[in-house]
Amino acid sequence: MKILFLNGPNLNLLGTRQPEVYGPTTLPMIEASVRQRAAVLGVEVEFLQSNFEGQLVTWIQEARGQFDAIALNAAAYTHTSIALRDAISAVELPVIELHLSNIHARESFRHTSVIAPVCRGQISGFGVGSYILALEAAVIVKQLA
Ligand code: CA2
Numbered sequence: 623m624k625i626l627f628l629n630g631p632n633l634n635l636l637g638t639r640q641p642e643v644y645g646p647t648t649l650p651m652i653e654a655s656v657r658q659r660a661a662v663l664g665v666e667v668e669f670l671q672s673n674f675e676g677q678l679v680t681w682i683q684e685a686r687g688q689f690d691a692i693a694l695n696a697a698a699y700t701h702t703s704i705a706l707r708d709a710i711s712a713v714e715l716p717v718i719e720l721h722l723s724n725i726h727a728r729e730s731f732r733h734t735s736v737i738a739p740v741c742r743g744q745i746s747g748f749g750v751g752s753y754i755l756a757l758e759a760a761v762i763v764k765q766l767a
Contacts, residue, residue, distance in 0.1 A: 623664075623665045623666065623690045623761065623764055624665070624666040624667070624668070624688065624689045624690055625660070625665055625666070625667050625668075625689060625690060625691050625692070625693060625757060625760045625761075626667075626668050626670070626681070626685050626688075626689040626691070626692045626693070627653075627656060627667060627668065627669045627670065627692075627693045627694075627695075627753070627756075628670055628671075628672075628678055628681055628682070628692060628693070628694045628695070628696075629649060629669075629670065629671035629672075629695050629697070630671075630672070630673075630678060630694075630695060630696045630697035630698065630699045630700075631672075631673040631674075631675075631697045631698055631699065632673065632697055632698070633649055633671055633695060633697050634649055634671050634673070636648050636649050636652070636722075637649070637651065643723070644722055644723070645722070645749055645750070647749075647750050649671060651750075652750050652753050653669040655750055655753065655754065656669065656753050656754065656757055657669075659754050659757055659758075660757060663757070663758075663761055665757065665760075665761060667757070668689070675699055675703055675705055675706065676705070678696065678699065678706060678709075679705050679706060679709045682694075682706070682709040682710060682713050682717075683709055683712070683713065685713060685715060686713050686714060686715060689715060690715070690716075690760070690764050691715055691716045691717070691718065691742075691760035691763060691764060692710075692713070692715055692716070692717045692718070692760075693717075693718045693720055693753070693756035693757060693759075693760055694710075694717055694718065694719055694720065694737070694741070695719075695720050695721060695722070695752075695753075696719070696737055700719070700721070700725070700732075700735045700736070700737055701731060701732060701734055701735065701736065702736065703736065703737070704736060706736075706737055707736050707737050707739075707740055710737055710740045710741060711740045716742040716760065716763045716764070717737075717740070717741045717742060718741065718742055718743060718744075718745065718756045718759045718760055718763070719735060719737055719738060719741040719743070719744040719745070719746075720744070720745045720746070720752045720753060720755075720756040721744075721745070721746040721747065721752060722747075722748075722749050722750070722752055723746070723747060724746050724747030725746050725747075726746065726747075727747070742759075742763055743759060745759065
């Protein structure tokens with residue numbers, strides 16, 4: 623089983639700026655935690671980040687036939703990107719939406735996710751744990767399919 627983790631804009635700054643909002647953990651540290659859990663589950667993982675909407679769209683398109691599921695932290699594009707929503711609709715893979723913070727407990731503009739209706743489900747608010755839970759969710763979705 624292969625799971626693609628995609629990370630959107632500014633997540634490369636994790637752990638280096640605004641630790642009071644997003645915590646002290648860097649994206650490479652999150653990737654290491656995901657890989658550790660994936661090894662226990664016997665799952666292969668690819669972990670990518672881009673600040674560019676079109677790059678994320680391309681990676682979602684290319685995942686078809688290569689991966690079993692996508693775990694996506696679309697960051698700010700969650701709230702704006704119809705392009706990402708269309709790519710998710712078209713990919714014919716389960717996409718798990720994930721967020722470090724609880725987007726529903728933050729500013730009102732973060733309460734709307736334009737990708738949520740086309741994702742299999744949403745995990746939000748568990749910090750680094752959201753990534754681990756998204757991995758577990760992807761495995762469960764695949765096993766129950
Ligand atoms: O909670 C999440 O995971 C978010 O997807 C993070 C996004 C935010 O726009 C979403 O509403 C919720 C922001 C990621 C930016 O991360 C930064 C890290 C350090 C410094 C500045 C931004």
